Amino acid sequence: MTSRTEIPSPSRAGPYYIAGLAVASMALGLLAWRYGRHPDLAPLLLLSAMGILSFNLREPTVTSRIGFSFLSIILLASAAILGPFGAWCVGVLSQAIERDPKVMWFQRVFNIAMTGIIGLVGAGVYLAIGGAQDLDQVSGFGQLALRVGLPLIVADVIQCLTNAVLLSGAITLFQGVPFWVFVRRVLVSSGVAYVGYGVIGFLFVVLWYPVDLGAFSALLIMAPLLAARWAFVQFGEELRSHERVVETLVTALGTKEPSAVDRSRREARLAEWIAEELGLGPHQIETVRYAATLHEIGHLGVPTRLLRRAPEAVSVAERRVIDRHSVMGARMIEGIDFLEDARSGIRHQHERFDGDGRPDGLVGTEIPIAARIVAVAGAVEDVTGMAGTLLPDIDTADVARTLQSDPGRFDPTVVTAVLAALEKHGRPQAASTVVDR
Structure with missing residues (x-):
């Protein structure tokens, strides 16, 4: 679940926050390109396409100001398969195609910058704690668990926290919601789900390399992702039905x-x-x-x-x-x-x-x-x-x-x-x- 801003108008400090985040994201991406490994084009394009698909199939209203997509799973898999620069590219490209005319330009900039940082941070954490880079050389359950599974789970947690902190900073500056209140709201809404995303991301990587299914693994992994999306769509619709009930009661009061x-x-x-x-x-x-x-x-x-x-x-x-x-x-x-x-x-x-x-x-x-x-x-x-x-x-x-x-x-x-x-x-x-x- 990658949350996105719903910002009505910029505050005095808000534009500086977004500009700083955009500069930081660009700088981190350039550093990752210069000092990190360069991903193969084919998996980069495939994972970017999956990221764009995830973004366009998102469920925009799960809870207030928070929506659901399976982009975080794609970013997590990208951390192991592509490395920091590739994960940054997937994050940036997935948000770059925004079809909603209601989304303002500074929201687009924020979402692109934030998602790029989330992807890069996840990949950096994965490598920092010993995550395997040559995935096709990893074999056996023990190696998979220690060199792929554990690093991915830790990276997953850090991605969740990064998402919560960056988004809460924007909401605090633009809407005045206390920072830690919104951090907790994001974590309560999406924190548990992120554990499941880590497992799915791990399976994605295992199917791609150790099982040697390559790009075909994307088709296999899409089934549980779409099932998860369907469940969240139903949950979002239930919440909207609650709001409609309240609105009906308010309307009834208004007639009197x-x-x-x-x-x-x-x-x-x-x-x-x-x-x-x-x-x-x-x-x-x-x-x-x-x-x-x-x-x-x-x-x-x-x-x-x-x-x-x-x-x-x-x-x-x-x-x-x-x-x-x-x-x-x-x-x-x-x-x-x-x-x-x-x-x-x-x-x-x-x-x-x-x-x-x-x-x-x-x-x-x-x-x-x-x-x-x-x-x-x-x-x-x-x-x-x-x-x-x-x-x-x-x-x-x-x-x-x-x-x-x-x-x-x-x-x-x-x-x-x-x-x-x-x-x-x-x-x-x-x-x-x-x-x-």
């Missing part, structure tokens, strides 16, 4: 309370930023995003006349009905498996950190983290949005004063995180929840 749609999406974006600042894992971040997106879904069970009435015109009894929306919302999504963890975030969004909240009077960290984040995100939306119209500027000092004016209401750690997120990102904008690139 139109202003709630953009409000919920802004809060979801802010809640995701808060979760990233807190260093939560990928699954927890997704749970927080779902809970924030659907935190007002219980309004579907509240009479429309109460939702449209001015707060000062609502009676005590009517306020109790409105305040039950969190419990009703949690009940509405009961039975939807992928939203099960988000239910507690919806149900407990009105709990107070000091224990005087509703519906269950939970105290402190007894309150689910998703609920604590949703509560703060909602309060920030109340400060930065007025009757559906966003304020022209956001003053984090005003936000801080509002959140800290009632010391027992919010988790102080979450308050600190939201202030950091607002300083870094500014006011969140509404965006569709559907991920369908």
